[in-house]
Amino acid sequence: MRTRLANCEILDPGKGKRFWGYVEWEDGVITAVKRAGPGMVEAPKDIEVIDGHGHLLVPSFVDLYADFCEPGNEQRENVATGSTAAAAGGYTTVCVRPDTSPVIDGADTARFVIQQGAACGRVEVRPLGALSKSLAGETMAEIGEMADAGVAGLSEGDHHVAKAGFLRRCMEYGANFHLPILLTSEEPSLVAGMAHEGYVATIRGLKASPVAAEETAVARHVALCELVGTPVHLLKLSSAAAVRIVRDAKNRGVPVTASVTAHHLLLNEESAADWDPNAKVWPPCRSEEDRKALLAGLADGTIDAIVSDHAPRAIEDKELEFDLAVPGASTLETVWPIVNRLVAAEEVDLRTAIQALAVFPRRLLGLPGGTISAGAPADLALLDRAAPWTVGPSTLLSRGKNSPFLGQAFAGRAEMTVRGGRVTFARSGVR
Amino acid sequence: MSSARMNHLLGLEGVSREQIQTILDLGREFKAVGQRRIKKVPTLRGITVVLMFIEPSTRTRISFEVAAKRLSAETLAFTASSSSLSKGETLLDTAQNLMAMRPDVIVLRHAYSGAPHFLAKNVHAAVVNAGDGQHEHPTQSLLDMFTMQEKKGSLDGLEVAIVGDIRHSRVALSNMFGLTTMGAKVRVAGPRTMLPPYLDRLGVRVFDRIEPAIEGADVVMMLRIQKERMGKDLFPSDREYARVFGLDETKLRLAKPDAVVMHPGPMNRGVEITPEVADGSRSVILEQVENGVAVRMAVLYLLSAHLVEGA
Amino acid sequence: MPGTRRVEKRILMDAAALDAALDRMTEALVPLVAGGRSCLVGIQTGGAHVARRLLARMAARGLPAPPLGVLDITLYRDDTFLGLAQPVVRHTDVPFELNGMDVILVDDVLYTGRTIRAALDALVDFGRPRLVRLAVLVDRGLREYPIQADVVGTRCETTAVENVQVEMTEMGNATDRVVIYERESR
Numbered sequence: 001m002r003t004r005l006a007n008c009e010i011l012d013p014g015k016g017k018r019f020w021g022y023v024e025w026e027d028g029v030i031t032a033v034k035r036a037g038p039g040m041v042e043a044p045k046d047i048e049v050i051d052g053h054g055h056l057l058v059p060s061f062v063d064l065y066a067d068f069c070e071p072g073n074e075q076r077e078n079v080a081t082g083s084t085a086a087a088a089g090g091y092t093t094v095c096v097r098p099d100t101s102p103v104i105d106g107a108d109t110a111r112f113v114i115q116q117g118a119a120c121g122r123v124e125v126r127p128l129g130a131l132s133k134s135l136a137g138e139t140m141a142e143i144g145e146m147a148d149a150g151v152a153g154l155s156e157g158d159h160h161v162a163k164a165g166f167l168r169r170c171m172e173y174g175a176n177f178h179l180p181i182l183l184t185s186e187e188p189s190l191v192a193g194m195a196h197e198g199y200v201a202t203i204r205g206l207k208a209s210p211v212a213a214e215e216t217a218v219a220r221h222v223a224l225c226e227l228v229g230t231p232v233h234l235l236k237l238s239s240a241a242a243v244r245i246v247r248d249a250k251n252r253g254v255p256v257t258a259s260v261t262a263h264h265l266l267l268n269e270e271s272a273a274d275w276d277p278n279a280k281v282w283p284p285c286r287s288e289e290d291r292k293a294l295l296a297g298l299a300d301g302t303i304d305a306i307v308s309d310h311a312p313r314a315i316e317d318k319e320l321e322f323d324l325a326v327p328g329a330s331t332l333e334t335v336w337p338i339v340n341r342l343v344a345a346e347e348v349d350l351r352t353a354i355q356a357l358a359v360f361p362r363r364l365l366g367l368p369g370g371t372i373s374a375g376a377p378a379d380l381a382l383l384d385r386a387a388p389w390t391v392g393p394s395t396l397l398s399r400g401k402n403s404p405f406l407g408q409a410f411a412g413r414a415e416m417t418v419r420g421g422r423v424t425f426a427r428s429g430v431r
Numbered sequence: 432m433s434s435a436r437m438n439h440l441l442g443l444e445g446v447s448r449e450q451i452q453t454i455l456d457l458g459r460e461f462k463a464v465g466q467r468r469i470k471k472v473p474t475l476r477g478i479t480v481v482l483m484f485i486e487p488s489t490r491t492r493i494s495f496e497v498a499a500k501r502l503s504a505e506t507l508a509f510t511a512s513s514s515s516l517s518k519g520e521t522l523l524d525t526a527q528n529l530m531a532m533r534p535d536v537i538v539l540r541h542a543y544s545g546a547p548h549f550l551a552k553n554v555h556a557a558v559v560n561a562g563d564g565q566h567e568h569p570t571q572s573l574l575d576m577f578t579m580q581e582k583k584g585s586l587d588g589l590e591v592a593i594v595g596d597i598r599h600s601r602v603a604l605s606n607m608f609g610l611t612t613m614g615a616k617v618r619v620a621g622p623r624t625m626l627p628p629y630l631d632r633l634g635v636r637v638f639d640r641i642e643p644a645i646e647g648a649d650v651v652m653m654l655r656i657q658k659e660r661m662g663k664d665l666f667p668s669d670r671e672y673a674r675v676f677g678l679d680e681t682k683l684r685l686a687k688p689d690a691v692v693m694h695p696g697p698m699n700r701g702v703e704i705t706p707e708v709a710d711g712s713r714s715v716i717l718e719q720v721e722n723g724v725a726v727r728m729a730v731l732y733l734l735s736a737h738l739v740e741g742a
Numbered sequence: 743m744p745g746t747r748r749v750e751k752r753i754l755m756d757a758a759a760l761d762a763a764l765d766r767m768t769e770a771l772v773p774l775v776a777g778g779r780s781c782l783v784g785i786q787t788g789g790a791h792v793a794r795r796l797l798a799r800m801a802a803r804g805l806p807a808p809p810l811g812v813l814d815i816t817l818y819r820d821d822t823f824l825g826l827a828q829p830v831v832r833h834t835d836v837p838f839e840l841n842g843m844d845v846i847l848v849d850d851v852l853y854t855g856r857t858i859r860a861a862l863d864a865l866v867d868f869g870r871p872r873l874v875r876l877a878v879l880v881d882r883g884l885r886e887y888p889i890q891a892d893v894v895g896t897r898c899e900t901t902a903v904e905n906v907q908v909e910m911t912e913m914g915n916a917t918d919r920v921v922i923y924e925r926e927s928r
Contacts, residue, residue: 199629203444205544205566205604275545319521321543323564460831464817469867472817502817732831 001048002026003421006041008052008382012372013059013354023057025378028421033372050423052382055415058354059370060092060379062361064182064259065155065235066310066332068094068125070116071109072101077312077399079116079125082332085310085398087122087425089332090357090381090414093367094123094310095182098130099157105130105141107149114150122417122424126152126365128182131170135159140170147177152365155182155235158282160217168224175230180364182233185217185242186283194327196238196284200269207323211290214283215241222249222256231255233364236309238264238283240293247302257364259305259356260294262338263331263404265348267291271404277318277325279404281309295347298356305364306339306356308332312400330400337410340385344411382416389413437733439551439558442567443608451576451613454729458577461732462725464501475504478735481534483509484561485525486542490696491561491571494720495538498727504735507532522546526554536734539563557734565599570730571695572605574723576613578715579650581722582691587614592645592686594676595654595703596625596665602695603654607633620644621654621676624665641676646685652693653678653703669702679705683713691715748905748923754880754898755920760910763895764792767877768799770893771846774875775800775808780844785861786814786832788850788908792879795910796848808846811836818860840869850908852878852894855887880920882906898922 006022010033022040024032024047043049068082077085079096086094096113098104104113104127117125129146131154133139143154154174161167161183174181186209193207201208218234222245225232237243237258246258267285285291297303311328318325339357342348358381359370369377390409393401417425437450464472480499484492492508499506509529529537536557539547544564551558562568576586583589591610597603597619610617611634619630620638630637638644645651656672666672683692692704692714700706709716755763774780784793790812797807814832847861858876865874877893882900900906905923909915 197628199632202627202629203604203633205564205601207544207565275548316521319523321522321541321546321549321564323543457831460814460833463834467867468869472867473863474817 002031002046003048003050004043005050005052005057005380005382005418006036006043007039008055008057010057010372011351011354013351013359014371016351022052023372023378023380025421028378030372030374030376030378032374050416053415056383056385057372058381058383059358059372060381060417060419061090061335061357062093062365062367063091063308063310063332064095064233064305064361064364065128065307066094066096067099067312067328068096068113069312070100071112075314076317079113080120081397081399082310082312083117083120083122083125084425085330085332085396087417087419088397088414088427089308089334090336090383090417091332092123092379092417092419092424093126093361093365095126095128095152095365097157098128098155099135099159103130103133103135104128104146104151105133105135107142107145110146110149110151123419126150128153128155128157129179130154131156131161131174131181132166137161137163137166140173143170143174143179144177147179151179153180153182153233156184158184160184160186160188164220164224168228171224171228171230171232175228178366180231180233182235183221184235184283185214185221187213187216190216193323194280194282194284195272195322196269196286198269198287200273204273204275206272206275209284211239211241211286214239215245218242218245222246222254225249225256226252226254229255231257233305234258236261236264236283236307237294237297237303238286239290243293243297243302247297247300250302257304257360258297258302259307260298260303261309261331262306262335263329265291265294265298265306265342266338267404272322275322276404277320277322278329278402278406280322280325280327281311281329281404282327295342298352299349304356304360306335306353308335310398312398313402314400318402328402329404330396330398330402332398333396333413334391334403334405334410336383337413340383340412341410378418378421380418381414382418383412384415385412387412437557439547440569440730440734441547441551441558441560443569443572443605443612444567446569446609446612448612448614451573451609454573454726454733455577455580457729457732458573458722458726461501461728462722464728465721465724471501471503473503474732475499475502475735478502478504478535479507479533480504480536480538480731481507481509481529481532482538483529484540485511485546486540486562488540488562490720491540494723495559495561495727498724498731501724502728502731504536504731507534522549523553526550530554530556536731559730559734562601564601565604566601567605567608568601569605569609570723570727571602572609573726573730574719575602575606575652575693575695576609577722577726578693578719579615579691581718582715583649586610589615589650590618590648590687591615591650591652592618592620592648593652593654594620594641594644594678596656597621597630597654598625598627599657600654606652607635611635618644618648622666641678641682642685645678645682648686649690650693651678651683651686651690652695655695655697656699656703658699669699673702677703677705678708680707680711683708693719696720748925751904751922751924753919754906754922755896757918759896760879760918760920763879764795764799767879767893767895768796768803771796771877772800772805774844774846774893777844778806779842779872780846781809781811781838781840782846782848783811783813783836783865784848785857786812786834787913789848791910791912792850792908793848794912796877809838811838813861813864815857815860815864818864820856820860834864836868840865840871843869843871845871845874846877846893847874848877850879851906852876852881852889852891853884853906855885855889858889859887879908880906
């Protein structure tokens with residue numbers, strides 16, 4: 001049966017123009033995209049019609065980096081609850097971190113996570129395979145087998161690979177299987193704690209990490225990328241220095257790409273000023289100048305993607321002193337609200353943001369879609385831009401209630417998510 | 432009349448000049464109480480003060496305990512190491528357990544920054560920060576300022592040099608906040624490995640060497656070098672530290688002739704301060720200890736007044 | 743105090759009457775301090791001023807002036823934290839040995855007796871006097887504790903809504919007088 005999502009404002013980031021109209025799909029594939037005035041919901045009898053209520057319709061989001069905590073830390077989240085939260089955030093594919101327990105460093109664990117995702121079915125869950133066994137940075141993980149099992153890419157998660165030579169070999173070997181390598185960047189010997197080393201850390205006595213910790217690691221990763229010549233994606237940049245290095249590398253033709261989290265685009269070091277354990281994220285939100293540089297990097301294409309870095313945590317991980325709290329924020333359901341706020345504040349361009357959320361991640365992973373046109377998969381997100389709601393334990397579907405925005409009001413959130421023509425999430429009242 | 436209303440004393444950041452002066456003035460009266468034959472007044476009868484020390488500090492705990500007892504408050508001491516607490520039990524659990532004892536005031540010493548603020552948000556009691564991580568130690572700074580005012584008359588325009596491990600010192604941070612609020616001119620010096628960034632934004636002058644920092648100073652405050660920091664790439668050896676950054680009689684001659692020497696204790700004699708200076712005529716280190724009880728009485732008095740009023 | 747204001751109701755004593763009252767008090771005190779082992783302790787702040795006036799008068803008559811102490815009773819009050827405002831702690835200074843002394847406690851106005859009760863508590867923390875007498879400028883009645891003055895400048899009838907205020911030049915007032923104010927609810 002054919003389904004029509006009518007009465008919505010369609011934004012195809014590849015084409016750029018926004019227009020009123022409807023989208024039809026059948027058997028998971030878009031069959032028609034037509035212009036129609038606002039409020040037009042009438043359709044022939046044989047078509048199932050969903051009223052889009054004038055919301056924004058974009059290609060669904062694809063996340064490059066989230067923690068679903070399964071296996072090993074299901075008290076924080078599991079693949080099913082994480083998938084639900086992702087669908088509620090407008091996502092249809094999520095790449096999950098390898099630093100679970102046990103580590104996703106072999107085909108069996110990778111297959112287990114993929115199967116858990118398939119069983120839930122709300123989003124496609126794609127593990128990132130570890131580069132090294134047990135993330136120890138010593139022995140290469142069975143990358144080829146994991147590639148065949150269906151990992152989306154290779155990553156050492158939030159772990160630092162101490163030996164540059166080992167990292168080089170992993171990058172070279174990974175290239176055989178055409179898997180993207182996604183790296184976080186921090187030189188641990190420069191790190192005293194998880195606040196940004198700046199004025200706020202000084203006056204609030206926070207143990208801190210300087211920009212140079214990220215800067216030196218990003219520079220190393222860029223150098224290795226240039227040496228090996230295979231694509232490397234640098235995850236969740238946090239500083240102006242990192243943006244500068246990536247911009248320079250791209251200008252020289254180094255095949256490096258980069259991402260930022262939504263919360264790093266919105267928050268700065270002040271977020272940790274009252275020792276809120278929920279605001280403890282890694283890397284830290286840095287100075288206002290750094291935040292501005294991240295926005296500029298997104299605008300000029302230095303930064304390609306916005307990632308969630310969804311890191312749900314249990315109460316006992318967070319009801320602690322700042323220094324003892326486990327870092328991470330539950331973010332999948334606040335990415336669009338944050339982006340929407342930044343768009344409203346004219347700090348982010350809407351089309352650029354949708355490209356960073358829906359187009360680039362697909363390109364990196366080699367997934368089809370990212371466009372709203374006939375023949376493309378019916379992977380769609382219907383986004384509200386105006387209705388106020390408040391972040392709280394009851395409004396977040398993730399098991400992790402550890403949002404830095406608890407109690408804060410946002411305007412708009414994802415209203416409906418369609419994956420392969422099937423509605424995987426709909427806020428009550430939409431349907 | 433009520434010029435220093437306080438719900439908690441979590442730090443000196445943001446505390447007004449008027450409030451600090453009220454505490455210092457009150458401290459003078461309480462110091463007099465401590466010098467009587469009967470050193471006890473009935474003022475805080477029925478008030479329960481919990482001394483929650485999740486990081487050992489015998490000196491500070493005893494000082495608060497004496498202060499509370501001289502005001503006739505009940506005291507309960509709760510001592511634990513944060514390592515034994517952090518296993519499974521959250522700080523909130525600990526706080527809620529404490530609330531079952533219905534304390535009016537909780538004096539918290541904690542190894543991690545911000546812990547008193549976390550407690551203040553989650554318990555119905557006045558919280559006094561008795562030192563949190565590398566953040567603040569407001570009563571130490573108040574007793575330092577009390578001692579300076581006693582010795583020098585006024586804090587306004589006073590040249591105060593703070594020397595040593597500024598980065599890890601809650602005493603230094605509280606004093607930088609308190610002293611600049613009171614109009615004193617603060618200079619700091621220490622190894623760059625122990626200086627945090629953006630000190631200039633706090634309105635203090637930073638020196639690389641101790642000599643220019645103490646030249647012409649009215650007060651020279653030496654900070655304790657934590658033994659556990661030695662051999663961690665912060666400075667080469669305690670021998671070199673003593674020579675380059677330690678205070679001896681020769682260096683002290685650079686300060687004003689009537690300058691006083693302070694130290695929050697406990698001292699590493701022979702490292703940051705020579706025994707000759709520590710025990711010398713310019714040293715007011717033992718008076719600091721006595722004054723500590725007086726200002727802590729003042730703080731407990733002001734906080735308790737609020738509690739009963741608010742009830 | 744919020745919600746109330748004070749209006750001047752009547753003048754109990756003008757400068758001349760206050761002067762005469764202090765004279766009478768001095769007269770009455772002379773035999774009490776004759777023993778030589780005596781002292782005056784004024785209660786902060788009004789009582790301390792009255793005590794200083796009394797000492798000045800003794801000196802003017804060529805009598806040997808007993809030592810003066812001042813006592814702040816804030817830390818001994820039974821209502822320290824019941825009032826709306828933060829109680830201000832004033833200076834206490836008893837610069838002599840109290841043991842075995844004849845103490846003349848001096849206050850400006852004697853009312854419920856609670857201040858004197860607190861003052862007696864404070865006093866014994868400094869030592870064990872041989873005896874304690876009480877001298878007040880105004881006894882306004884309405885006692886709540888069994889306390890009476892030995893030397894009184896003047897007595898008057900008052901009600902609980904009234905406030906008896908001793909105003910003297912050394913407190914920053916233009917002239918010496920004792921005024922009865924009345925609290926009015928707004």
